[in-house]
């Protein structure tokens with residue numbers, strides 16, 4: 001896929017969803033136990049509405065048509081449940097991509113979540129999202145009503161400028177993920193912001209906190225740590241993104 005930065009994430013989400021969805025099946029390339037959150041059954045999917053310089057799945061999200069295999073919601077949930085049973089995990093997630101690109105991918109995600117909660121009602125499912133589509137289409141949030149659902153929204157920049165250079169997305173869309181969190185919280189869905197601490201100094205994080213408060217988002221920010229793979233550092237260098245020297 002050709003991609004000129006900065007791009008329109010609505011257009012890109014539509015294009016990518018057409019590639020990574022076939023009927024109700026989505027492209028995935030791996031299922032695995034992961035150590036995060038104390039142990040979580042993890043499905044690695046492909047396809048995103050953003051193209052972050054530090055994405056650890058950069059190549060697959062740049063050219064989603066070149067990777068993976070299509071899996072139905074039933075196949076995804078049974079792979080995840082098998083991993084959870086083997087490792088005694090009660091947490092589940094889909095990562096490496098944006099799980100919500102539009103209505104078709106959301107339907108797939110909801111079916112995966114439903115199947116998991118039907119088999120393991122006490123478990124928890126974490127949606128890791130860039131929050132863009134939920135900010136753009138608040139009407140889709142009503143489908144996320146599950147008591148044990150958690151939504152972690154990655155806030156990529158502390159202002160329009162850093163958002164555009166990190167995500168490759170036009171700066172006008174900076175507030176969409178923040179507004180998604182506000183809407184999720186308003187509907188009593190457990191949601192919180194996460195930010196890559198390594199890229200910002202304390203005063204930048206403080207100014208992001210001020211924006212979150214002003215927009216009506218409650219709670220703390222989760223601080224993420226950058227995985228410094230050589231290709232990640234190289235992609236960041238190309239976009240002239242530096243690591244915070246205080247970190």
Ligand code: SF4
Pocket residue numbers: 048049050051052054055056057061096097098129130154
């Ligand atoms: S939002 Fe996440 S999955 Fe998408 S490009 Fe950025 S880091 Fe990768």
